[in-house]
Amino acid sequence: MDFRNVEKAFSVYLSLNNGLDINNQSKKRYLSQMKGMFADEVVYNKMLQEGDRLIYEFYDFGMPENAKDLSFGTSICYPGKVGNEYFMTRGHFHTILDTSEVYYCIGGEGIMMMENPEGDVDYKELTPGCALYVPRRYAHRSICTSKNEPLITFYTFRADAGHDYGTIETKGFRKLVVENDNRATIVNNLKWKER
Amino acid sequence: MDFRNVEKAFSVYLSLNNGLDINNQSKKRYLSQMKGMFADEVVYNKMLQEGDRLIYEFYDFGMPENAKDLSFGTSICYPGKVGNEYFMTRGHFHTILDTSEVYYCIGGEGIMMMENPEGDVDYKELTPGCALYVPRRYAHRSICTSKNEPLITFYTFRADAGHDYGTIETKGFRKLVVENDNRATIVNNLKWKER
Numbered sequence: 001m002d003f004r005n006v007e008k009a010f011s012v013y014l015s016l017n018n019g020l021d022i023n024n025q026s027k028k029r030y031l032s033q034m035k036g037m038f039a040d041e042v043v044y045n046k047m048l049q050e051g052d053r054l055i056y057e058f059y060d061f062g063m064p065e066n067a068k069d070l071s072f073g074t075s076i077c078y079p080g081k082v083g084n085e086y087f088m089t090r091g092h093f094h095t096i097l098d099t100s101e102v103y104y105c106i107g108g109e110g111i112m113m114m115e116n117p118e119g120d121v122d123y124k125e126l127t128p129g130c131a132l133y134v135p136r137r138y139a140h141r142s143i144c145t146s147k148n149e150p151l152i153t154f155y156t157f158r159a160d161a162g163h164d165y166g167t168i169e170t171k172g173f174r175k176l177v178v179e180n181d182n183r184a185t186i187v188n189n190l191k192w193k194e195r
Numbered sequence: 196m197d198f199r200n201v202e203k204a205f206s207v208y209l210s211l212n213n214g215l216d217i218n219n220q221s222k223k224r225y226l227s228q229m230k231g232m233f234a235d236e237v238v239y240n241k242m243l244q245e246g247d248r249l250i251y252e253f254y255d256f257g258m259p260e261n262a263k264d265l266s267f268g269t270s271i272c273y274p275g276k277v278g279n280e281y282f283m284t285r286g287h288f289h290t291i292l293d294t295s296e297v298y299y300c301i302g303g304e305g306i307m308m309m310e311n312p313e314g315d316v317d318y319k320e321l322t323p324g325c326a327l328y329v330p331r332r333y334a335h336r337s338i339c340t341s342k343n344e345p346l347i348t349f350y351t352f353r354a355d356a357g358h359d360y361g362t363i364e365t366k367g368f369r370k371l372v373v374e375n376d377n378r379a380t381i382v383n384n385l386k387w388k389e390r
Binding site for chain 1: 353
């Protein structure tokens with residue numbers, strides 16, 4: 001992808017209703033791209049046979065990766081579960097670990113799950129109007145806990161922060177968010193690996 | 196103001212309806228604090244005698260001023276005019292000139308007026324859902340052009356960027372936004388000073 005010219009101002013239209021930009025392509029993540037990320041692999045495989053559902057989508061407007069600019073966009077995580085585990089984003093550390101991120105929730109309900117390499121875990125609820133500061137050094141994952149509404153957030157991070165998905169893909173997060181008695185509940189990830 | 200502890204995640208609630216946070220104090224800018232910033236000083240003084248109206252308010256959550264964190268909040272500019280010139284924020288350069296800012300409009304209508312020290316002028320319309328990238332080195336001012344709705348934006352900038360209000364206070368912007376035939380119109384600022 002070519003980097004955008006940021007010498008001049010530009011604007012995009014990200015709908016406050018559904019988070020989508022009708023003029024730009026989003027990046028889409030389907031169930032098939034999230035193999036090994038949900039706890040219940042049997043249910044995962046069964047769901048996949050029934051169709052490759054869209055789990056989440058987000059935008060990348062091609063900001064040049066330098067410390068002076070900011071990347072921004074919306075992330076839309078759709079409602080659903082794999083077994084009792086809610087649909088979620090893959091989650092990532094920043095490649096420049098020591099950078100933060102700001103999320104502003106504009107729709108839906110959910111949880112931001114966070115953890116740092118030392119194993120400190122934190123999570124915050126997201127509801128419309130909630131502005132969340134994700135501290136430096138914390139991996140973060142958006143989880144949609146509503147039954148019928150997508151979780152929609154507007155995010156901003158330093159344009160050179162970068163995304164390290166590999167660590168989470170290999171190890172997972174220490175905690176999972178599952179539905180229990182009709183409520184979002186935090187439980188230990190039994191498959192979490194110290195490596 | 197003490198800086199916030201950013202070792203841990205935190206969230207604030209910034210209403211999508213009016214931009215306000217009922218748990219935190221906003222910073223308020225009244226008409227009396229904007230002396231010399233509107234073109235028509237006769238009307239300005241007359242309005243001030245009738246009462247000190249709130250022009251805009253915004254939030255500062257006390258982020259530590261370093262390049263790794265992000266400051267964020269909402270800005271709410273109320274509808275009104277001084278003569279034919281719309282209510283607006285003071286406008287500022289960043290102290291670290293070479294840093295950018297991102298605005299996400301969540302309500303109202305307006306214009307972001309921008310100019311760099313070389314005299315390049317740029318402006319963009321703001322409507323709900325519009326995400327605007329303000330380039331590095333550009334001073335920026337939010338202007339509410341609706342007759343009855345405040346212009347509400349959610350902003351993020353690098354926490355060390357800083358605010359240089361003085362340059363704009365002394366020189367003004369090169370262009371003004373005024374109502375002409377019931378429409379927002381860009382005109383030259385006849386009082387603009389090259390210094």
